[in-house]
Amino acid sequence: MLDSLLQQPLLATLIALVSLALLFGALLGFAAEKFRIDGDPVIDQIDELLPQTQCGQCGFPGCRPYAESIAGGDAINKCPPGGQSTINAIASLLDVPAPDLDAEHGEASDIKTVAFIREDECIGCTKCIQACPVDAILGAAKLMHTVIADECTGCDLCVEPCPVDCIDMLPVEEGIDEWRWPAPAIPSGIIATDKTNPATSEDVAA
Amino acid sequence: MNKTWVTPGGIHPPENKQQSLTLPIGELPVPEKLVVPLSQHIGVPATPCVAVGEQVLKGQKIAVPSGPLSAAVHAPTSGAVWAIEERPIAHSSGMSAPCIEIVSDGRDQWIDRQGIADFQHTSPTALLDMIAQSGIAGMGGAGFPTAVKLDPGFRRPVDTLIVNATECEPYITADDAIIRERTEEIIQGIHILSHILGNPDNIIIGIEDNKPESIAELEQQTEDTGINLVSFPTKYPSGGEKQLIYILTGKELPSGQIPADIGMVCVNIGTAYAIKRAVIDGEPLISRVTTVTGEACGINRNYQVLIGTPVSHLLQHNQFDQQRSSRVIMGGPMMGFSLTSDQVPIVKTTNCILAPSHSEIPAEQPAQPCIRCGMCAEACPASLLPQQLLWYSQAKDYERLEAHNLFDCIECGACSYVCPSNIPLVQYYRNSKGEITKAKREKVKSDQARERFEFHKQRIELAEQEKEAKRAARRQAAQQAKASSAGSGSAVDIIAAAKARASEKKADPQQQRAKLERSVASAEMRLQVAQEKLDSAVANSESEEKINALKAAVTATQQKFEQAQARLAEQLQ
Numbered sequence: 011m012l013d014s015l016l017q018q019p020l021l022a023t024l025i026a027l028v029s030l031a032l033l034f035g036a037l038l039g040f041a042a043e044k045f046r047i048d049g050d051p052v053i054d055q056i057d058e059l060l061p062q063t064q065c066g067q068c069g070f071p072g073c074r075p076y077a078e079s080i081a082g083g084d085a086i087n088k089c090p091p092g093g094q095s096t097i098n099a100i101a102s103l104l105d106v107p108a109p110d111l112d113a114e115h116g117e118a119s120d121i122k123t124v125a126f127i128r129e130d131e132c133i134g135c136t137k138c139i140q141a142c143p144v145d146a147i148l149g150a151a152k153l154m155h156t157v158i159a160d161e162c163t164g165c166d167l168c169v170e171p172c173p174v175d176c177i178d179m180l181p182v183e184e185g186i187d188e189w190r191w192p193a194p195a196i197p198s199g200i201i202a203t204d205k206t207n208p209a210t211s212e213d214v215a216a
Numbered sequence: 217m218n219k220t221w222v223t224p225g226g227i228h229p230p231e232n233k234q235q236s237l238t239l240p241i242g243e244l245p246v247p248e249k250l251v252v253p254l255s256q257h258i259g260v261p262a263t264p265c266v267a268v269g270e271q272v273l274k275g276q277k278i279a280v281p282s283g284p285l286s287a288a289v290h291a292p293t294s295g296a297v298w299a300i301e302e303r304p305i306a307h308s309s310g311m312s313a314p315c316i317e318i319v320s321d322g323r324d325q326w327i328d329r330q331g332i333a334d335f336q337h338t339s340p341t342a343l344l345d346m347i348a349q350s351g352i353a354g355m356g357g358a359g360f361p362t363a364v365k366l367d368p369g370f371r372r373p374v375d376t377l378i379v380n381a382t383e384c385e386p387y388i389t390a391d392d393a394i395i396r397e398r399t400e401e402i403i404q405g406i407h408i409l410s411h412i413l414g415n416p417d418n419i420i421i422g423i424e425d426n427k428p429e430s431i432a433e434l435e436q437q438t439e440d441t442g443i444n445l446v447s448f449p450t451k452y453p454s455g456g457e458k459q460l461i462y463i464l465t466g467k468e469l470p471s472g473q474i475p476a477d478i479g480m481v482c483v484n485i486g487t488a489y490a491i492k493r494a495v496i497d498g499e500p501l502i503s504r505v506t507t508v509t510g511e512a513c514g515i516n517r518n519y520q521v522l523i524g525t526p527v528s529h530l531l532q533h534n535q536f537d538q539q540r541s542s543r544v545i546m547g548g549p550m551m552g553f554s555l556t557s558d559q560v561p562i563v564k565t566t567n568c569i570l571a572p573s574h575s576e577i578p579a580e581q582p583a584q585p586c587i588r589c590g591m592c593a594e595a596c597p598a599s600l601l602p603q604q605l606l607w608y609s610q611a612k613d614y615e616r617l618e619a620h621n622l623f624d625c626i627e628c629g630a631c632s633y634v635c636p637s638n639i640p641l642v643q644y645y646r647n648s649k650g651e652i653t654k655a656k657r658e659k660v661k662s663d664q665a666r667e668r669f670e671f672h673k674q675r676i677e678l679a680e681q682e683k684e685a686k687r688a689a690r691r692q693a694a695q696q697a698k699a700s701s702a703g704s705g706s707a708v709d710i711i712a713a714a715k716a717r718a719s720e721k722k723a724d725p726q727q728q729r730a731k732l733e734r735s736v737a738s739a740e741m742r743l744q745v746a747q748e749k750l751d752s753a754v755a756n757s758e759s760e761e762k763i764n765a766l767k768a769a770v771t772a773t774q775q776k777f778e779q780a781q782a783r784l785a786e787q788l789q
Binding site for chain 2: 057060061062063064072073074142143144145146161163185186188189190191192193194195196
């Protein structure tokens with residue numbers, strides 16, 4: 011058998027190549043089954059970059075649905091709470107150009123806000139509790155409600171349903187622990203010879 | 217002579233240490249008001265344990281540590297607690313933080329002090345507790361709570377205790393001064409430290425060779441004590457923890473690790489002194505040695521300053537000349553920060569108040585473009601690439617900054633010092649570090665929000681499912697009822713059944729009677745009220761219209777009352 015194969019190198023090569031192809035094919039097939047990824051991993055990656063305010067300003071009920079929509083080809087500039095930095099991050103993830111924020115969905119603001127219920131005006135209607143996407147409002151029917159400030163994402167969704175308008179969005183105060191060094195002014199491009207030299211300027215004047 | 221290693225980079229700025237060493241450590245009169253911040257250490261601010269108006273004695277605890285990573289605070293003098301509120305503190309932001317203000321009563325009366333002279337026979341745990349209760353936090357600058365650093369639960373076995381007497385920053389001589397005058401007490405402090413750490417094999421005091429008097433004193437005192445005194449050539453910044461460990465042992469502290477991870481503990485020499493005072497003399501940390509120097513001060517010297525003393529008080533007693541002063545700096549010229557107010561208090565970490573003249577430290581020159589000379593990279597003691605970090609900082613490319621180990625930067629300022637273009641490099645790095653920390657904080661928050669949102673969605677779905685299940689059950693029940701009624705017969709049967717149910721309800725005469733009696737009583741009540749209203753209206757001679765309306769109401773109530781009575785009578789028959 012071996013001898014006859016050796017005498018027919020073409021056949022031997024063919025058999026070797028075909029069996030190799032079958033072997034690797036089987037291996038690949040097995041790997042594809044074994045290491046299959048459920049769902050689209052890019053959705054998770056986009057969701058990671060979104061600010062998770064769950065505010066719905068993008069027109070989707072929460073950040074994950076918007077992430078799914080972006081993965082399906084939607085525009086990436088619909089997230090005002092994330093602002094330009096989020097757009098840039100998603101653009102670099104998807105390797106697409108970064109557009110400006112779509113003003114239709116709201117304006118980006120650097121000031122973080124948190125909901126505050128004026129408690130003596132609250133009538134205990136539970137409407138804001140139902141509106142809160144992160145369950146950050148505490149209360150019960152006909153009892154006063156209050157916001158867990160640490161859990162509030164500042165999404166604004168509770169303000170509109172309140173029948174007595176007792177919810178304010180207050181800016182989050184930055185204390186001494188959150189303080190950061192300011193960025194130095196970007197140099198204006200002065201070079202050493204721009205320095206005024208009193209001696210030379212006098213010479214010129216003379 | 218011990219072998220020493222040479223760190224990369226470093227600079228040799230003018231030392232300017234002599235001017236503050238001409239006089240011994242001085243004492244200042246107690247200021248009228250002392251402002252003691254609750255947070256003078258790394259970690260959680262202390263919680264006040266006194267009330268406004270309370271009388272306190274010198275050394276009395278006025279705030280207790282909040283949790284493990286915190287430090288106690290004590291009254292620096294006797295007097296009354298004037299206020300517990302936000303005051304401007306020594307912080308680069310110039311912001312305020314909670315402080316306890318004490319008005320001195322002038323007597324400076326100590327609380328009862330109880331020290332342990334025989335510390336050798338006291339358990340390390342008891343000594344650690346004593347250090348924690350004395351509010352000692354690292355006095356070299358960072359202010360890490362010392363008891364935590366020494367805690368055996370917190371670290372691995374320690375084989376090397378390093379005492380940092382480097383004091384590499386120009387102008388500052390606070391450590392030098394206490395070594396010269398209080399060597400014996402420092403050595404006692406080191407022995408206490410060694411006892412707490414279970415007598416490590418190596419005890420090294422690291423000192424720069426620009427302090428010959430201190431070296432002579434220490435040499436004399438450390439003879440035959442097992443303590444190694446190692447002096448090495450002066451270079452800034454040799455006093456950084458990582459740098460000093462490398463100089464003395466040749467070991468590099470890996471990025472993101474603390475000395476305890478490689479079996480070392482590094483303590484400032486001022487802290488060793490404070491530990492001696494706390495353990496042997498029972499004195500909590502209420503004062504420290506601070507250098508007051510700079511050309512704008514008439515007198516340059518070191519003082520034993522009470523914690524909480526306003527900077528203005530120090531300057532006043534040193535012939536401070538406002539005209540000559542360009543600014544007042546807390547800390548040294550390399551790592552210190554300019555104060556926005558001279559009312560801020562001295563804290564446990566304040567080793568220097570520097571008031572330079574205009575010519576001594578001129579105002580910042582405008583930054584010029586980077587010429588890529590590479591001097592910053594040569595000066596960097598952490599072997600980083602300051603230029604790359606600058607580009608990435610300007611571009612706000614935080615990912616690359618982290619990849620280039622921005623967080624290993626010790627902010628020593630050597631790069632800014634050598635930069636021929638006056639680029640404020642450290643300020644860029646500090647800003648970027650702040651932004652990255654903020655982004656990380658926000659990431660944690662957004663992850664939390666995502667989790668809560670997902671839970672919320674799940675909860676709503678579950679509630680919806682339950683509702684749906686109930687609806688389905690009801691539908692099914694209705695269908696069943698329909699099926700059974702269809703089987704049993706006609707509308708006549710249904711009417712008969714309803715009648716039977718109604719008569720059943722009527723059946724109980726006891727209940728019926730009680731109900732009617734109640735309605736009679738309430739009608740009578742209403743009639744009375746209406747009559748009273750009418751009477752008072754007539755008495756007050758109110759308008760015709762109102763009286764008429766009330767009369768009509770009385771008549772109507774009268775009728776209802778009679779009807780109710782009639783029904784009751786019917787029932788009773």
